[in-house]
Amino acid sequence: MQLFSFLSLLIVLSFYNNALAFDIKQAAPVQAPIAQAQPKAAAVNIDALPLSMTLKKTAVQQGQYFEVDITGAEKNPLVWFNSESFLAFKVGDKAYKALVPVENLTKPGSYVILARTGGWEERIPVKVLDNRKPIQYIYLDPDKSSLEATNKEINEISSAFRLKTEEKYAQGKFSYPSTAVKSSPFGVKRSYNKAPVDSYHKGLDFAGKMGSPVFAPADGKVALTGLEKDGFQVHGNTILIDHGHALSSIYLHLSKIDVKKGDMVTKGQKIGEVGHTGISTGPHLHWGTYLYGTSVDPELFVKGD
């Protein structure tokens, strides 16, 4: 029963991956980044205000993120990694920060983080390390591959993940959204029917009982609620919270939703209840955390560095 439940969940996540895959390649590649006109740097006295980039770590694992700080900038710099660009957010006077996600299936090896604003740019070599998450080899009955996310759930979730809110709602470390035991960690890689690994578990699961409370792990603004009966047939009853600065979190398979889109929520506030709506055969909470729409390990925000 538990295995069946798990397999069903895998199917959900498989479609989830596919549904959002198109969202990842929007940015122009690093090789040709100056597509749009760049503002003139003439007004800035570079000598008086030296621009510089620092990284908290220059090597992180798959499914983690690079913490990039840029000082001396007059406007939000763009940070590039692995052919994607990320808008850095203002965190102080001429100070900007970006948490640059490393997708869980990024090939381990050497990369470059590049930051650019006006006429300035800086590159720092970085490494992506294999997180050595186990690979699950899944064999699916072809009949079961008919389960599909609706356009409504795909589109609404995708657009919520594109939010780049300048206000940072979440402060400090996250708390867990459930007091139940964890049942499945983030990042376990999957191979379906002997094909190469192409998906992974994009969240952390809690084996919460039906109706047990789900709490906001940090302050934020409800960016989306979706109901199974209104077309969220794969994700089930869903809440997505925008924590600001391109960090968001998602809660799936809920039995009850206590908040609505636009509500401000505070850390520890009850937002809903555990259920098994959508493609899920047993009650559990799936909790995902995303940076710029890319799934990263929720434990990073609870435990910190």
Ligand SMILES: [Zn+2]
């Ligand atoms: Zn899950």
